[in-house]
Amino acid sequence: MLITIDPAAETPLFEQIAASVRSGIMDGSIRAGDRMPTAKVLCASLGVNRNTVLHAYQTLRDEGLLELRRGRGATITARADTLSRLSEAVRELVDRARSVGVPADTLARLIRESYPRDVPAAVPAPGPVPHHEEGEAR
Amino acid sequence: MLITIDPAAETPLFEQIAASVRSGIMDGSIRAGDRMPTAKVLCASLGVNRNTVLHAYQTLRDEGLLELRRGRGATITARADTLSRLSEAVRELVDRARSVGVPADTLARLIRESYPRDVPAAVPAPGPVPHHEEGEAR
C-alpha cells in the first residue's frame, strides 16, 4: 500500500489522500481489518499537516470505510470488502459500456436515473400535460 | 410510448423531450427501428415549437440514438437496443449497491474512477475498441 499526493494538483490534498485509500480498497491492496498508519506518521511521510490527514481519515469514516478510535488508530471496516466486491462488478459494467462506446458521463447518468430516490428533474412524472396552459406566468 | 413535459420545470424543454425518449429506450418501450412522431405532430401534442422538438431530436441524433432523414422522419437506431441492454445491467448493479447501502454519488464516482483515463498512445492492451464507421454507402 502506497499513498502519494500531488501538491500541484487541483484536487484538495485531503481528498487526494482519501482517494488514494479508496483506490487501495478497490484494487484489493487494502482490506477489512487493516490498520492505517497514524496521522502523525502519515503526515510526516507525505509532508503535509496532520490536520489534513485527519480530515482525510474523517472523510473516510463518514463514508463508513474507516473506524477511528482515540489511542488506537484507524482501522479499515468490513464495509471496505463490500465496496471492493462492488467495485469488481463496476469494472465489469464499465468494460461492457466501453465496448459499446458509451462514455463515462452517460453511464454515470444511467446510474443516477436508476436510483429510485432522487428523481431526475428531466422526467418528473408521468403527468398528463399535453395541453399548453396560457394564463400562467411569473 | 408517451412523451410528456413539464413547462414549469427548470430543465430545458428540448432536454426534457430528449430525456423522455431516452427513458423510453431504457425501459424497453422504445426499440430499434421504431419511428418517432414527426416534429410537426409532436410539437402540436406537446404544445411547443417545432424547432424545440427538432432540437431534441438532433440532440438524440448526436448521441447516436436517432436517425433523421428529410422526408422520412426519425428512426430509432440499433444503438438504442445496446443502450437498453446496458441499462438493464446498470439496474442490477444499482440494486446490488443499494442493498449494501452505497449511495448514488459513491457509485457514480466509482464508475468514473473505473474508466480508463484514455490518454493517447497509452493503450498496450489488446482492447478491441469497436471503431464506429459512419460513412456508409447506400
Next chain:
DNA sequence: ACCTATTTGTCCGTATGTATG
C-alpha cells in the same frame, strides 16, 4: 418524367431569463 405533399435542415428575427462584469 413531372408534380405535389411531407418532413427534416437551416436560417432569420424576437423575446426572455440568467450569468457576468
Next chain:
DNA sequence: CCATACATACGGACAAATAGG
C-alpha cells in the same frame, strides 16, 4: 444599477430530401 453575453424558446420562411400519384 446598467451593459453585455449566452442559452432557451418561439414564430416564420425557405431549401433539400423523400415518397407517392
